[in-house]
Amino acid sequence: MKVTLEMVLTRFFAQHKEANLFSKITDTQMHHALLGIQLLPRHMENLSADYLYVTDQFYYSAQISRDCRKVKPDNVYPPDIAETDLSFIVFGSEAPDSGDLSQNAIFIQTDMELAEGFNALQNVYAEFIEWGRQLDFAIFRNADFQEFIDISEEMIACPILVYDPALKLLAYSRMYPGLDDRIFQTAIANGYLDLETVKYFEKERIFAQMDHTGSAVGEPDNFRMHADFARAINIRNELAVYCILLYTSEYPRSYINELYQIFCNSIEHLLEKQHADFLKNRSVTDYFLMDLLDNPETPPEQIKERIYYNDLDYEGNYIVICLHSDIKQKPSENYFIQLLRNNMINCRIFAYHGGIVILYHLPKFRETDYRDYLRDQLHTILKDFADRSITLYFSKPFTTIGQFAEAYQQAESLHQMNLSMNDTMYCFYEDHWLKYLIGSTPQKEKSFSFCEPSLLQMLHADTKKSRQQLEILYEYLRCDRKLTDVAGKLGMHRNNVIYHVKQISEEFHLNFDDPDVRLRLLMSFEVLKFSKLFIR
Structure with a gap:
């Protein structure tokens, strides 16, 4: 901290109101930084303008001016430098004659003894140094x-x-x-x-x-x-x-x-x-996260141990976003990543295998409506890049960094599925997890492996009645068995829906009150849709 003469004297006179200043002090003197306060030594050949000297002897005023000129000759320093840079305080109970003091002498009229006045100035100086130390320590601790x-x-x-x-x-x-x-x-x-x-x-x-x-x-x-x-x-x-x-x-x-x-x-x-810490830690943490993606089987215990050295919490409300676009040139991609970092401060963002990976820290209480929240947040950032074919693939929310690699696989798998985006840049894993599950299985004949036999029987019959049964059953399950909603979707009378549902239940021995039966049927419909055997 730069402690100036003005700071020292102002605080000194505020603490010692009985003292009076009898000298005019120049602006240069007042704003000069001090390295400390010392008693004026008997031998004054090596006085420094970086210190404030204290004495109670008027005699030394003229002596200091002469000695300073000996140490700092006119051909090296301007003639008035000793008169402006070097300052010393003279304590006394009676004001001296104007001729007894040089212009760089500061006379303070007080009844304090020299030792008392010197200690008072030292204490003021020490208060500022202590304040500066506390500020520096607060910076160090990121207070x-x-x-x-x-x-x-x-x-x-x-x-x-x-x-x-x-x-x-x-x-x-x-x-x-x-x-x-x-x-x-x-x-x-x-x-x-x-x-x-x-x-x-x-x-x-x-x-x-x-x-x-x-x-x-x-x-x-x-x-x-x-x-x-x-x-x-x-x-x-x-x-x-x-x-x-x-x-x-x-x-x-x-x-x-x-x-x-x-x-x-x-x-x-x-x-x-x-x-600076954020940029440094972000770089280190980005490498750590990329290593987790390269080694998805890393044990949680090892991740917990390594994360200690990274600016990242092991537990949190996280989601992974994989961003893909036609921004492929490295300078443009780096600029784009920097733009994202500037606007998404609490995120980890880095390039990885042809895309951009974002580890997003969701705020508390936004887990349930995270889709709407992320759309709102990202729209403002990406609206100027609408012509760059940007698509964002979102994992499910997760709670530990140990799930980071798995969440990345969820988001990246959506990109690999080549989904039809229907004029939107947002694609959420929770909307497509069943398709991913079905598509990732090795069986070629998905319907035989995963479908409820009653649905396959209706499908293979391929009659007007069986096709109608499939349509009514699908809407009945999708509408959560709300008959009025089903009737409205199919353009049928509610009583007609009741009749057909009862017929299907009796003909295929399906208990629609059993939630497991309803779950198997809904999943079977998804398999048929995935296999393009049932179009809805």
Whole structure:
């Protein structure tokens, strides 16, 4: 962390209100970064501008100027460098004459002894160093935004809010529950920036300023109750978060803004690290997943052991998507995969055997309606690629990475079945699992091996009556024995349906109240449809 003279002096005077400053300090001095604070040594030939020196002797002021010029001759440094870069503090109870101090001397009038004043400055400097250490450690641990705010509240002493690009509130200062600020309280209550505030910021061109320069400053008015500092943090040219600080402090603005920028820089470093870790871990994890596909018999125990070293949870709500398209050239495919990765952050996406494999982590409570959810999510991403013959094949949802290879086989088998897609790019294994099961068996004569004999008897009779019996029985089973629905589908009277169903039951000795009988008949119809012996 860069600790400047302004930071040290501002906090020092806030803690020691009895002390007074009797020197004019240049902007160069105030914003100069310090490596530490030291007592002014007796021999001053090797003083460094990177340190703040402390003394209680006025005499040393002129001596320091002379010694600095000896160490830094005019032909090496500009004549005024010693007068601007090097700073030292003189403690005293009485103000000196103006001629007794050089311009790089900072006189603090106080009754504190030199040791007490030096220790007070050291403590202030140490507080900033400790804050910086906590921020660095939070970055190392990938802490959440709320923790960054929590460890910064005492230092910054102003409320901070962090929003995502959609203006959802991600974290905020908890030390100001009764703050009289409509924007702050409404954001906390709603969990997002409300429409009225968004329109106000748009009118004030706050978002436009942040898009152009990365930051904006707002002044209080009838709507905005406090001045604020806003900063947009971008990672790889993509907006990541907005950070907002409300200026409610008595500290100078320049001081608060300096601390706020340290906070924002830490958030930026965190996001850069998370992005770099994500790219690195994604590459490692992609190789791990490809190895599972190459070796589908890998024992679950081995997968659990190996997954420990990958950024992937063994258990979760997963689904595999195999994407096939006419995008075959490697540069185009790489671009397409990167686009998918940018828009599907929580997914693992990689090229594999002529297609693109997506391990999708379904949100909780979306397992039952996952089809509609995935259609909605993927439509927005793929709508610009409608001319690239994209087809998506979905496995059944599964709950452990140990089932990943099997789920891939489910999705990829749909592609190999050359199904008629009927103008849709979405194909779900649960709609075709029986066809896959039948098609994967070695028997050539599927109907003999899998069909209910009564259906084969009707089929082979091939009379008007038997064909009608097949049609009525199929609709009766598909409509879950709801006679009115069957009659409507076949254009028959309900009583007529009852008569034919009773006849079929008696003639072929079929008990339609038995669920196993109904299951065998339905599966038999699917086999006949697969064998193209029954068209419906």
